[in-house]
Amino acid sequence: MSIEKTFSIIKPNAVKKNVLGDVISHFEKNGLRIAALKFGNISKEKCELFYAEHKERPFFGELVSFMTSGPVVLMCLAGENAVMKNRELMGATDPKKAAPGTIRAKHGDNVGENAVHGSDSIASATRELAIFFDKHEIVNA
Numbered sequence: 001m002s003i004e005k006t007f008s009i010i011k012p013n014a015v016k017k018n019v020l021g022d023v024i025s026h027f028e029k030n031g032l033r034i035a036a037l038k039f040g041n042i043s044k045e046k047c048e049l050f051y052a053e054h055k056e057r058p059f060f061g062e063l064v065s066f067m068t069s070g071p072v073v074l075m076c077l078a079g080e081n082a083v084m085k086n087r088e089l090m091g092a093t094d095p096k097k098a099a100p101g102t103i104r105a106k107h108g109d110n111v112g113e114n115a116v117h118g119s120d121s122i123a124s125a126t127r128e129l130a131i132f133f134d135k136h137e138i139v140n141a
Helices: 012-016 020-029 044-050 060-067 082-090 103-107 122-132
Strands: 003-010 033-040 072-080 116-118
Touching (some): 003 020, 003 082, 003 122, 072 082, 082 116, 082 122, 103 116
Antiparallel strands (some): 003 072, 033 072
16 A cells, blocks of 8 residues: 545535535545635636637536536645555545445536545646645645
């Protein structure tokens, strides 16, 4: 087992539902620690950079619009096998298909507004963390 860092976003719909404490607690109770955290709005430009891999897909505009519609929580999570652990805790992308007790099953509204984002690999985590955090901001890894 190795200590890793991964990137997570609590999306605008979960922020509006006022479930930040529950989501963060779920990560912490399951072996991940907060290594960095920011609360605020994502600019359209930064959001488009973050989701650049989806630029040609039909849902890109709607995704950017949703992710910039309100505040989000940006986090660096750290722990043993953090990438996979985070993905397990989030559950399936479609909240209706997510296992009971996962974050998306509890707080997701639909495939697009599924409460949280998590990196899908160490390479993605490295790229995504660099978009939102300077190295000196990650302090508890």
